[in-house]
Amino acid sequence: MFVSTLAIKGGAPALDRTTAYPWPKQHPEWSERVLRQLKSGKLSIYDRSGVVAEFEDAWSAAHGMPHSLVTNSGTAALHSAYFGIGLGPGDEVLCPTYTFFATSASLFQLGALPVLVDCQDDGSFDTEAAEELVTERTKAIVITHMWGLPCDMDAVVAFAERHGLALVEDCSHAHGATYRGRLVGTFGTASAWSLQTQKLIAAGEGGVMVTNSREIYDRAQLLGHFNKRAMAEMDSDGPLYPYSVTGLGLKYRAHPLGVAFAVGQIAELPSWIKGKQDFAEEIGALFTRIPGITALTLSTPERTSAHYALLFEVDPDLLPGGRDWLVKACNMEGLDDVDTPKATSPLHTLHLFQHPFSPVTSYDRGCVRTSHPVADRLAARTFKISVPCAPTGYEAEDARYLEAVRTVTDKIADHLSRTPGRSGDTAVAKPGKTAK
Numbered sequence: 001m002f003v004s005t006l007a008i009k010g011g012a013p014a015l016d017r018t019t020a021y022p023w024p025k026q027h028p029e030w031s032e033r034v035l036r037q038l039k040s041g042k043l044s045i046y047d048r049s050g051v052v053a054e055f056e057d058a059w060s061a062a063h064g065m066p067h068s069l070v071t072n073s074g075t076a077a078l079h080s081a082y083f084g085i086g087l088g089p090g091d092e093v094l095c096p097t098y099t100f101f102a103t104s105a106s107l108f109q110l111g112a113l114p115v116l117v118d119c120q121d122d123g124s125f126d127t128e129a130a131e132e133l134v135t136e137r138t139k140a141i142v143i144t145h146m147w148g149l150p151c152d153m154d155a156v157v158a159f160a161e162r163h164g165l166a167l168v169e170d171c172s173h174a175h176g177a178t179y180r181g182r183l184v185g186t187f188g189t190a191s192a193w194s195l196q197t198q199k200l201i202a203a204g205e206g207g208v209m210v211t212n213s214r215e216i217y218d219r220a221q222l223l224g225h226f227n228k229r230a231m232a233e234m235d236s237d238g239p240l241y242p243y244s245v246t247g248l249g250l251k252y253r254a255h256p257l258g259v260a261f262a263v264g265q266i267a268e269l270p271s272w273i274k275g276k277q278d279f280a281e282e283i284g285a286l287f288t289r290i291p292g293i294t295a296l297t298l299s300t301p302e303r304t305s306a307h308y309a310l311l312f313e314v315d316p317d318l319l320p321g322g323r324d325w326l327v328k329a330c331n332m333e334g335l336d337d338v339d340t341p342k343a344t345s346p347l348h349t350l351h352l353f354q355h356p357f358s359p360v361t362s363y364d365r366g367c368v369r370t371s372h373p374v375a376d377r378l379a380a381r382t383f384k385i386s387v388p389c390a391p392t393g394y395e396a397e398d399a400r401y402l403e404a405v406r407t408v409t410d411k412i413a414d415h416l417s418r419t420p421g422r423s424g425d426t427a428v429a430k431p432g433k434t435a436k
């Protein structure tokens with residue numbers, strides 16, 4: 001039987017055009033909402049009104065949390081949360097090393113210090129590894145629900161309570177994910193989401209923070225929402241109210257056009273999360289029939305992932321060439337979405353965390369106090385791929401994406417089954433056609 005040559009070995013690509021998951025969708029209702037906002041002339045919203053208030057009310061209602069604060073990025077939402085809970089110079093925060101750096105980088109602006117903690121095999125925060133890193137300076141813990149899979153919140157909440165720590169959830173990958181049926185973001189003292197283009201709720205650029213605490217909410221507003229909003233919304237009897245007219249030098253207001261694009265997406269979230277579960281199972285099965293590939297972030301009965309991406313580990317002993325060969329092979333077949341998470345490198349490998357630097361203090365201790373073998377292994381051996389959610393009206397588009405994944409994995413699996421042990425051991429052909 002004829003076996004087509006892999007593109008990485010000089011054959012024709014399996015797909016006739018490069019394929020990545022199309023996101024965000026361009027639902028006409030959302031575009032019309034943007035146009036209406038544009039035509040209204042309200043391109044700055046100074047107080048808590050209009051589409052910003054609408055988003056915050058919907059977000060609070062969806063999460064059963066009294067206070068939501070829309071910001072111009074997830075980074076700003078996290079900064080607002082950290083300032084909100086009162087962190088400052090001398091404070092330490094236990095932080096995952098396996099996350100995107102923005103999870104903890106704004107702590108440097110406050111003079112607080114992230115202390116890096118290794119992860120579990122699925123990338124989740126490891127409370128056992130955190131135990132030995134608690135010091136008399138530790139004030140808080142931040143966790144990221146990586147790739148959309150909720151952390152073990154029973155363990156995380158028990159850890160925070162045992163040590164008397166504030167808990168911040170970075171939910172930037174996990175809009176709508178649940179742990180034992182409860183939405184992520186509702187466990188923390190304060191929680192934050194990015195609304196950047198690739199995220200499940202996408203404003204282009206944007207973020208949102210929630211908290212149950214009126215005091216945290218007031219402080220968070222003060223950080224980036226000065227003048228009309230802070231003056232109208234903060235408790236006028238609070239100690240920081242006199243600063244409300246100026247804030248403290250930062251501006252974190254979101255662009256109304258981005259918020260207008262995103263606000264209609266909130267109601268869709270539950271059905272998107274449902275839609276993602278089947279696609280994740282199917283994509284998981286397509287890749288894991290290739291020897292050496294394991295899916296790491298599929299949902300479990302307790303943990304329903306938002307599947308920002310599905311993460312796989314490649315064992316180079318079983319698949320020669322390992323992760324890098326597999327990613328390149330998929331890319332050269334035209335499946336661009338298969339990707340090595342480069343920006344999400346373990347934080348202990350980044351200069352900022354190796355040489356902590358703050359504009360407001362100097363540090364006498366470091367961020368890196370242990371080795372992080374699990375995070376190192378994941379960084380060396382994992383790849384990720386987007387998971388569709390089949391929004392109404394886009395089912396055919398999402399089915400086409402799944403078909404592309406099937407076509408490429410069929411070809412690679414077929415090739416490997418006929419030439420076992422010979423995947424990455426030969427040179428890549430065709431100079432010029434390089435994977436990203």
Ligand SMILES: Cc1ncc(COP(=O)(O)O)c(C=O)c1O
Nearest residue numbers: 073074075100102103172194196
């Ligand atoms: C886990 C995580 N935290 C925080 C952020 C920061 O969000 P933003 O880019 O909206 O500032 C991101 C963005 O990708 C992220 O992935």
